[in-house]
Amino acid sequence: xxxxxxxxxxxxxxxxxxxxxxxxxxxxxxxxxxxxxxxxxxxxxxxxxxxxxxxxxxxxxxxxxxxxxxxxxxxxxxxxxxxxxxxxxxxxxxxxxxxxxxxxxxxxxxxxxxxxxxxxxxxxxxxxxxxxxxxxxxxxxxxxxxxxxxxxxxxxxxxxxxxxxxxxxxxxxxxxxxxxxxxxxxxxxxxxxxxxxxxxxxxxxxxxxxxxxxxxxxxxxxx
Amino acid sequence: xxxxxxxxxxxxxxxxxxxxxxxxxxxxxxxxxxxxxxxxxxxxxxxxxxxxxxxxxxxxxxxxxxxxxxxxxxxxxxxxxxxxxxxxxxxxxxxxxxxxxxxxxxxxxxxxxxxxxxxxxxxxxxxxxxxxxxxxxxxxxxxxxxxxxxxxxxxxxxxxxxxxxxxxxxxxxxxxxxxxxxxxxxxxxxxxxxxxxxxxxxxxxxxxxxxxxxxxxxxxxxxxxxxxxxxxxxxxxxxxxxxxxxxxxxxxxxxxxxxxxxxxxxxxxxxxxxxxxxxxxxxxxxxxxxxxxxxxxxxxxxxxxxxxxxxxxxxxxxxxxxxxxxxxxxxxxxxxx
Numbered sequence: 001x002x003x004x005x006x007x008x009x010x011x012x013x014x015x016x017x018x019x020x021x022x023x024x025x026x027x028x029x030x031x032x033x034x035x036x037x038x039x040x041x042x043x044x045x046x047x048x049x050x051x052x053x054x055x056x057x058x059x060x061x062x063x064x065x066x067x068x069x070x071x072x073x074x075x076x077x078x079x080x081x082x083x084x085x086x087x088x089x090x091x092x093x094x095x096x097x098x099x100x101x102x103x104x105x106x107x108x109x110x111x112x113x114x115x116x117x118x119x120x121x122x123x124x125x126x127x128x129x130x131x132x133x134x135x136x137x138x139x140x141x142x143x144x145x146x147x148x149x150x151x152x153x154x155x156x157x158x159x160x161x162x163x164x165x166x167x168x169x170x171x172x173x174x175x176x177x178x179x180x181x182x183x184x185x186x187x188x189x190x191x192x193x194x195x196x197x198x199x200x201x202x203x204x205x206x207x208x209x210x211x212x213x214x215x216x217x218x219x220x221x222x223x
Numbered sequence: 224x225x226x227x228x229x230x231x232x233x234x235x236x237x238x239x240x241x242x243x244x245x246x247x248x249x250x251x252x253x254x255x256x257x258x259x260x261x262x263x264x265x266x267x268x269x270x271x272x273x274x275x276x277x278x279x280x281x282x283x284x285x286x287x288x289x290x291x292x293x294x295x296x297x298x299x300x301x302x303x304x305x306x307x308x309x310x311x312x313x314x315x316x317x318x319x320x321x322x323x324x325x326x327x328x329x330x331x332x333x334x335x336x337x338x339x340x341x342x343x344x345x346x347x348x349x350x351x352x353x354x355x356x357x358x359x360x361x362x363x364x365x366x367x368x369x370x371x372x373x374x375x376x377x378x379x380x381x382x383x384x385x386x387x388x389x390x391x392x393x394x395x396x397x398x399x400x401x402x403x404x405x406x407x408x409x410x411x412x413x414x415x416x417x418x419x420x421x422x423x424x425x426x427x428x429x430x431x432x433x434x435x436x437x438x439x440x441x442x443x444x445x446x447x448x449x450x451x452x453x454x455x456x457x458x459x460x461x462x463x464x465x466x467x468x469x470x471x472x473x474x475x476x477x478x479x480x481x482x483x484x485x486x487x488x489x490x491x492x493x494x495x496x497x498x499x500x501x502x503x504x505x506x507x508x509x510x511x512x513x514x515x516x517x518x519x520x521x522x523x524x525x526x527x528x529x530x531x532x533x534x535x536x537x538x539x540x541x542x543x544x545x546x547x548x549x550x551x552x553x554x555x556x557x558x559x560x
Binding site: 021027046069107 | 325326327329330333354356357361364365367368369371372373439
């Protein structure tokens with residue numbers, strides 16, 4: 001059976017979050033193709049948590065809080081802003097946001113690729129346990145709070161207490177960090193780090209020179 | 224002056240108004256507890272008891288035996304997947320998964336749990352709302368994503384400290400949780416045992432009263448307190464607890480037959496002699512006897528009080544022996560029927 005050439009669309013505000021999740025799960029098991037458009041979200045909260053399917057989802061509009069939490073395998077593109085805690089506890093897959101994100105973007109993510117070309121609120125990548133997080137523009141205070149693993153890339157300035165309580169992972173900053181947490185130190189950006197950073201930036205569609213970034217790690221963590 | 228320390232001892236279980244005699248026995252009492260979920264069957268346990276705070280780390284070789292004991296008596300345990308991998312499937316009890324403060328929601332924990340509870344205690348034992356809960360509706364969203372991720376199959380609960388403020392209770396109730404856990408906190412450990420019992424009783428009574436006032440009369444409240452006296456635990460059930468933690472009772476019963484490892488450790492440290500590896504304990508008869516005694520006691524109390532269903536066993540079956548206790552709790556004096 002061949003896949004349907006026109007990708008299916010779901011009106012989120014009409015269907016409601018429970019029905020959207022049910023339909024997405026059904027699409028995964030059907031042979032209708034792996035691309036789904038979601039539109040008219042009207043800042044709806046808790047969209048598609050726990051979705052585990054190799055789907056490609058495009059969302060047009062502004063989403064509320066806790067969007068795409070605990071997701072696995074899904075590749076998501078959002079054209080609009082997202083509220084707090086998008087990509088919470090994400091396991092794998094990707095979320096790319098063409099807009100701003102609220103507080104706690106990629107909080108407790110264990111894997112995957114999360115990027116925004118806009119601004120981010122406070123505590124971006126809080127408790128990050130794996131995966132890669134990129135913020136193209138400014139972000140708020142306490143970025144990387146309690147990170148234990150993974151990579152956080154900040155393309156512009158960041159607020160106070162960068163990396164507070166961090167036990168592992170790495171933060172790369174191009175702009176100015178208002179203040180560093182006491183346990184954070186700047187390390188030399190090696191060629192291998194620059195190469196890896198360049199690949200991440202390219203994946204997020206961001207044009208920047210990797211060598212402009214400064215690398216921070218908590219002290220006592222092996223490079 | 225009345226001593227607040229013995230407030231729970233001032234309460235007695237009495238029968239309600241006389242009703243027509245019906246044949247039956249103490250064993251006919253319905254003791255099962257049901258934590259309901261949005262769409263699924265929820266979690267049922269045979270008796271209003273559960274275990275929280277026991278793990279392989281603190282019971283060592285007795286862990287499989289404890290799990291087997293709970294399985295035989297249909298009681299759930301607060302545990303992780305990793306802790307139960309050492310236990311055979313036939314001995315695995317129902318599992319309540321705990322999502323601790325500031326940790327990810329692990330898929331493996333969610334996918335094979337019978338219930339989920341959010342725990343807000345940090346590593347120092349302090350109670351705080353997690354970072355995700357910044358306003359009154361955030362907990363509702365947090366519960367919402369869990370409910371969707373588990374397709375509404377699992378009951379979702381929230382842990383608050385004993386003595387929680389009404390504002391915190393209100394946030395939980397408005398979040399449409401399926402059950403509430405009230406837990407003793409480490410900063411209260413300096414209390415004497417009778418103080419702990421009284422503090423627990425007052426807290427449970429206040430929480431249940433608040434639930435009733437908020438229109439959530441049947442919200443299950445699981446109470447985790449280090450009380451070892453079975454009569455106190457049964458009184459807690461009448462005061463508003465739906466189920467009580469019996470980990471302290473099991474641990475207390477096991478202490479008498481604790482394997483003496485101090486000599487072997489001494490030998491290892493001083494003489495470099497490795498102690499023989501202890502095989503896992505298959506049975507813990509002393510704990511089993513104590514648990515069965517508690518179950519029998521509960522059935523007897525229900526039978527003699529005239530409450531043949533645990534869900535009907537409420538504060539109306541209690542009377543105060545002291546006027547000050549009656550004034551504090553609003554429970555009538557034993558003399559006024």
